[in-house]
Amino acid sequence: MIITKTLEEIELMRQSALVVSKTLGMLAKEVKPGVTTKQLDKMAEEFIRDQGAIPGFLGLYDCPSTLLCSVNEAVVHGLPTDIPLEEGDIVSIDCGALMNEFYGDHAYTFEIGEVAPETKKLLQITKESLYIGIREFKAGNRVGDVGYAIQKYCEDQGYGVVRELVGHGLGRKMHEDPEMPNYGKRGRGKKFVEGQVVAIEPMINMGTHRIKQLSDGWTIVTLDGKPSAHFEHDVALVNGRPEILSTFAYVYEALGIKSDEENEFRQKELVL
Ligand code: MG
Ligand code: MG
Numbered sequence: 001m002i003i004t005k006t007l008e009e010i011e012l013m014r015q016s017a018l019v020v021s022k023t024l025g026m027l028a029k030e031v032k033p034g035v036t037t038k039q040l041d042k043m044a045e046e047f048i049r050d051q052g053a054i055p056g057f058l059g060l061y062d063c064p065s066t067l068l069c070s071v072n073e074a075v076v077h078g079l080p081t082d083i084p085l086e087e088g089d090i091v092s093i094d095c096g097a098l099m100n101e102f103y104g105d106h107a108y109t110f111e112i113g114e115v116a117p118e119t120k121k122l123l124q125i126t127k128e129s130l131y132i133g134i135r136e137f138k139a140g141n142r143v144g145d146v147g148y149a150i151q152k153y154c155e156d157q158g159y160g161v162v163r164e165l166v167g168h169g170l171g172r173k174m175h176e177d178p179e180m181p182n183y184g185k186r187g188r189g190k191k192f193v194e195g196q197v198v199a200i201e202p203m204i205n206m207g208t209h210r211i212k213q214l215s216d217g218w219t220i221v222t223l224d225g226k227p228s229a230h231f232e233h234d235v236a237l238v239n240g241r242p243e244i245l246s247t248f249a250y251v252y253e254a255l256g257i258k259s260d261e262e263n264e265f266r267q268k269e270l271v272l
Pocket of ligand 2: 105106167168199201232
């Protein structure tokens with residue numbers, strides 16, 4: 001069952017989404033060679049609590065950490081470790097927070113120093129596919145329209161689209177209906193309804209779409225060992241159009257990147 005939100009609730013969810021957006025922005029300055037994902041996890045937990053929020057993943061499904069940090073061939077659900085990040089690595093950082101009874105859920109894949117050109121391209125296409133998917137989250141469309149758009153864009157580049165892990169509805173629970181796969185068929189699945197909020201999160205592999213889980217019971221890696229990327233935004237359906245609640249603006253500010261990619265999905269001006 002899709003739980004729709006009132007405009008007031010969507011504003012509360014925007015606050016939760018901004019907590020995780022700011023957390024990723026803070027981490028953007030810290031993600032560099034030599035730092036460990038355990039150190040990043042500790043920083044993120046303190047930062048989230050300092051904002052009056054609670055880490056959203058910690059304890060959820062027995063998750064032991066605030067962040068899920070997936071390095072190189074790890075797709076998602078990587079547990080923080082004591083292994084220092086190295087020049088040329090990529091790390092997908094997924095972050096959840098609970099504030100005012102609503103969850104924010106947000107992910108960005110960072111480059112550590114200089115990464116290989118083909119890896120850079122994987123990140124670029126995966127992020128572009130996120131916006132291509134968000135564009136389809138509108139009145140009259142269905143779940144399959146978002147998945148189809150993401151899948152087509154990524155497979156046309158020769159990339160693998162992970163099947164087993166999907167985006168989701170978001171609200172008072174981290175995972176609400178509907179599931180939002182990154183693959184699908186046009187015109188199929190549940191119809192979108194005004195006031196629903198979803199996390200759209202393409203997980204795209206450079207090679208095969210096939211994955212496996214490591215023996216830690218959490219980390220998902222690509223079956224062929226090639227890199228994987230993951231970007232995630234929280235999006236509400238307002239006035240029949242996608243309204244982005246999270247923002248990469250804090251990350252871009254930290255990294256010195258100029259971008260207007262989110263503008264078309266903002267009916268309300270973003271106040272940083
Ligand atoms: Mg997430
Ligand atoms: Mg999610």
